[in-house]
Amino acid sequence: MDEATLADRLRQLGLSEKEIDTYLTILDHGEAKASTVADDAGVSKRYVYSVSEKLDDRGFVEVNDHVVPTTIRAHPPEEVVDKLTTELQALEPALTDRYGDVPEQHQEFEVIKTRTTVLKRIRELLERAEDEITLSVPATLLEEIEDELRETVDRGVLVILLVSGEESPEEERFDGVASVVRIWGENAPLIVTADRRQGLFAPNEMLVRTNSGKRGIAIAQEQLVPIIVGSFFGNYWPMATQAYVTDPTALPETYTGFRHAVLQSTLHLEAGTDVRVTAQARPVRTDDYATIEGLLVGVRQSLLAPTRDTFAVENALIVETDDGETVTLGGEGAFVEDFETRRVTLSSME
Structure with missing residues (x-):
């Protein structure tokens, strides 16, 4: 197993990128001082102590704080795997008991008839997104999902936002709401995609007029959602004017x-x-x-x-x-x- 695959497996266990780097560094040493781990992992000594406590609680390492200086020792991998396996097996009875209550899986296609359902689906997509959101939304709808957009940006998700039906809002209006914002005075359709895996499309009339008779559609098919992304960037994004861009993030x-x-x-x-x-x-x-x-x-x-x-x-x-x-x-x-x-x-x- 190469290092990238190993990191992916650890990420599935709930470890963050920095936690993975720190843990793998500790594994490389077997046992080391916090300062050594910090230098090799490219993080602060304070962060090493914080992460090591979490890894200690989960059984990955042991923090020897009874010695000076404090050292961190990796548990043998077979012990870690045994502990994780035991914890997962203990989940089986409870999961089996609840299996009959599992909600219906997401449909590949859903016809949406009301503005209320459109808003609900947008909020669900924003909540689930891990990497990227593309969103074309009427200006009249933006305020209703602004809190969810801010939460999405705060999670580190890239949010690419096109606001239609508005000519010249102030740049400060979008600070923290999205990563990049363009505005367009025309009435574009509502388009939402999350991680190129799920998407939503609705005519503008459905959102700005009641009883329009128009319908939207939600799609959860990986082969089709990239086509919606392509339409967003190919047909609408070039027509709009850039209104806001986030600042560069601290590296690495x-x-x-x-x-x-x-x-x-x-x-x-x-x-x-x-x-x-x-x-x-x-x-x-x-x-x-x-x-x-x-x-x-x-x-x-x-x-x-x-x-x-x-x-x-x-x-x-x-x-x-x-x-x-x-x-x-x-x-x-x-x-x-x-x-x-x-x-x-x-x-x-x-």
Whole structure:
């Protein structure tokens, strides 16, 4: 099992990226001082103590605070696996008892008849999103979902927002509501997608007029939702005017949503930051992932004005690798770029 797959498995157990890095560093040492772990994992000593307490509670490590200096010892992996297995097996009776009460699974297609249901589905998509939301919404509806949008942004989700039917709201209006905002005076349809997995489409008339007779549709089919994303970026996003862009985030930062990595790469390049890219990627149309590392030398993107793309939905990182080769990294489903990427870490070289 390669390191990327190992990290994915640990993430499924509820560990964050930094917790995974810290735990793997402790494993590499077997036992080490907190300062050593902090240096090797690239985190603060205070953070190591905090994470180690959580890992201790879950049985991954033992914090030896009775000695000076305090050391952290990794439990043997077989003990950790046995403990986790026992905990999971203990869940089985309770889960079995409740199995008959499991709610109906999400339908692949749902016809939506009311504005109330549209709002409910939007809020559900915002709550479930892990990487990315694209949203085209009438200005009259924005206030009703603003709190949910702020919560989504606070979770670190990329929120790309198009507000239709409004000409010139103040930029401060969108601070914390979205990552990038464009406005368009025309009445665009409502479009929502979450993580390229679930989507929602509704005519504008359904939202601004009662008893319009119009219907919306919710889609939960991975093959179709990217088409909605393409329509959003190809047909509506270019027609709107940029109104707000978030600030560059502090680095290092890891992204599983590729568009988010492209956005932050663009912002850091514009700010003059020298950025190092570490990506888990594979040559397009192959199955073998490897680590690509190097200096970020450019982007191709359709998110920010001025765009730097050669087609409407293009988003790519241009990296000069440590071997001196220049390669292009694309996101999920990439076919134009050299590599398809599933995880990107951006680090400042300053």
